[in-house]
Amino acid sequence: MILLTRKVEFSASHRYNNPDLSPEENRRIFGKCNNPHGHGHNYTLEVTVAGEPDPVTGMVLDLSELKKILEREVMQRMDHRHLNYEVPELAGQIPTCENVAKVIWQLLEPKITQGRLHRVRLYESPDLFADCYRNGAKEART
Amino acid sequence: MGTGAHIGALRIELGRRYRFAASHRLHSTQLSDAENGRLYGKCNNPHGHGHNYVVEISLSGDVDPATGMIANLADLDGFVEREILEAFDHRSLNEEVPAFRDKVPTTENLCVEIFQRLKSFSPARLERVRVEETTNNSFEYTADNLTDPTGVAVNSEGNTL
Numbered sequence: 299m300i301l302l303t304r305k306v307e308f309s310a311s312h313r314y315n316n317p318d319l320s321p322e323e324n325r326r327i328f329g330k331c332n333n334p335h336g337h338g339h340n341y342t343l344e345v346t347v348a349g350e351p352d353p354v355t356g357m358v359l360d361l362s363e364l365k366k367i368l369e370r371e372v373m374q375r376m377d378h379r380h381l382n383y384e385v386p387e388l389a390g391q392i393p394t395c396e397n398v399a400k401v402i403w404q405l406l407e408p409k410i411t412q413g414r415l416h417r418v419r420l421y422e423s424p425d426l427f428a429d430c431y432r433n434g435a436k437e438a439r440t
Numbered sequence: 441m442g443t444g445a446h447i448g449a450l451r452i453e454l455g456r457r458y459r460f461a462a463s464h465r466l467h468s469t470q471l472s473d474a475e476n477g478r479l480y481g482k483c484n485n486p487h488g489h490g491h492n493y494v495v496e497i498s499l500s501g502d503v504d505p506a507t508g509m510i511a512n513l514a515d516l517d518g519f520v521e522r523e524i525l526e527a528f529d530h531r532s533l534n535e536e537v538p539a540f541r542d543k544v545p546t547t548e549n550l551c552v553e554i555f556q557r558l559k560s561f562s563p564a565r566l567e568r569v570r571v572e573e574t575t576n577n578s579f580e581y582t583a584d585n586l587t588d589p590t591g592v593a594v595n596s597e598g599n600t601l
Binding site: 318329392394396433 | 448449450451452453454456457458498503505506507508509510512513514
C-alpha cells in the first residue's frame, strides 16, 4: 500500500466562544482565543490517501483530481473566511483545530473515490495540529 | 484507542510541539574509554555538547463538545512546562536529570524518559512522543510500547532501532 500526501495552505479567522458559558468562563477556558473580534491563522492542511498504484497509470489517484477536490471542498469554503460565520459545516461547533480537521475529513472522504482517505492533518501553527483517522485504519507512525 | 472509540469511528489526535536546549555526552560506563570513543565518536567528547531539541507529542481522546478540544492547551502546556521544560531546558541531561545518571542520554532514551514523564496527563491519552535531536535525526516512542516487553524505540521510519 502507498500513502500519498498533498499539502495546501489557507488563511482564516476564528474565535472560541461557547454561548452556553458565561463571558468569564469563556475567558478562563479559551484565554485570548476568546477575544471578541477573533483572530486568524495560516493553516497548513496535509491530506493523505492510501491505495495501490494503478498498473496502467502508476498512480494511487490523479494528483490533479485531488488538487481540484481540495480546491472545491476546502479552499473555496475556508480560505480567507471567518470559520465561525462562513462555514455552515462548523455551525454550533467551536472551530478548534480538532473540529476543523474533523469537518475537513467529513467533506473529503465521500469525494475521494480512488484509494481511500487515510489521514487529515491540520496545522493551525507549526507547533499545533490535529490528526483525523478512521479507527482501525491508522498507521501509528508517520 | 480513545475512550469510547470503536472500529470505523473517526479518531482525532492533538499534536503539539515544544522546544528545549540541553547538553549531553554519550558515554557508557559499561564500555572502556577506547570503546566509548570508537562507538560514540565526537559525541563522547569529555565536556559534552548540546542540541536544540524539538519534542512533538500526540494525544488522543474525545473532543469535548463544550470546548471543541481533546485537551485544554493551557493545561497541557503547563504540564509539559513543569514535567519537561523546567527539568531539561538549558541543563546538562547527564548531570541534572536523575534518569541519566546510569543511562546514556541518547535521544532514544530521552524519548522514553519524556514519555514516562508525560503519560499521566489527563484527560487525554498520550499516544506518541517524537523527539528531533537535529533537523536530520528524529526518534519516536509510542504507547504501543507500553505493552511491548522490550520497550523498543523506533526511528522516524518506524524501524526498530
